[in-house]
Amino acid sequence: MRIDVVTIFPEYLEPLNVSLVGKARARGQLLVEVHNLRDWTHDRHNTVDDTPYGGGPGMVMKPDPWGEALDRVEARGRADERTATADPVLVVPAPSGRPFTQALAVELSEKPWLVFAPARYEGIDRRVIDEYAGRWEVHEVSIGDYVLAGGEAAVLVITEAVARLLPGVLGNAESHRDDSFAPGAMADLLEGPVYTKPPEWRGRGIPEVLLSGHHGRIARWRRDEAFRRTAAHRPDLIERCDPAALDKHDRAV
Numbered sequence: 001m002r003i004d005v006v007t008i009f010p011e012y013l014e015p016l017n018v019s020l021v022g023k024a025r026a027r028g029q030l031l032v033e034v035h036n037l038r039d040w041t042h043d044r045h046n047t048v049d050d051t052p053y054g055g056g057p058g059m060v061m062k063p064d065p066w067g068e069a070l071d072r073v074e075a076r077g078r079a080d081e082r083t084a085t086a087d088p089v090l091v092v093p094a095p096s097g098r099p100f101t102q103a104l105a106v107e108l109s110e111k112p113w114l115v116f117a118p119a120r121y122e123g124i125d126r127r128v129i130d131e132y133a134g135r136w137e138v139h140e141v142s143i144g145d146y147v148l149a150g151g152e153a154a155v156l157v158i159t160e161a162v163a164r165l166l167p168g169v170l171g172n173a174e175s176h177r178d179d180s181f182a183p184g185a186m187a188d189l190l191e192g193p194v195y196t197k198p199p200e201w202r203g204r205g206i207p208e209v210l211l212s213g214h215h216g217r218i219a220r221w222r223r224d225e226a227f228r229r230t231a232a233h234r235p236d237l238i239e240r241c242d243p244a245a246l247d248k249h250d251r252a253v
């Protein structure tokens, strides 16, 4: 997968050089290019924003630097044999976007090329989205119902959720099977509690069932704990889970 990010704060994306994403890049599973939007401004002050038409507070990101940047990013991607024939998917983080979910992370993880356009200020001139929506797949994506000063933090969140799903990136391929929100019987249930050694810590032991070696009982206990935590923290998810699938889970274990 190729990821391009256009931003006025390239240093904000440094974390993409470490940990899971950093390793995937080192292994060549992921190519990440970060571009400075100001490279496509031509005035003395490298201006990227201006006052909003119609008045109102704050500033809006000008369309011209974004147009030049995205066109160059597309040209550079086309010169890369891994994305020469692919079409970029433009991802624009915004509070007004489609909620980012594990399902969307899975959908994006199957794309060959993502281009992120994190906005600052009040957002990017709408004509930029309209221009690229004509020939690229465009997703405006919200990582939550709050307002950030810029979309860069959302790019880090989305990139991490997507990169860990790329084949071979997580190492133990199983470990995202029982993720919260992973498809399958545990779909849409929050994960239950986890424990590891030592067997006793500050007078606290381990739930007996986990030491029993009885995989069926362990799976059912985990399912019940996941159900309990979900009912407590996210009752909205309970409606979405399918009792038949849960029974199937129980019968299967």
Ligand SMILES: O=C(OCc1ccccc1)c1cn[nH]c1
Binding pocket: 093, 094, 095, 119, 120, 121, 122, 123, 124, 141, 142, 143, 144, 145, 146, 147, 148, 149, 150, 151, 152, 154
């Ligand atoms: O604040 C966010 O993105 C930055 C942004 C984009 C457009 C206008 C204002 C701010 C955001 C919140 N949830 N998901 C994304």
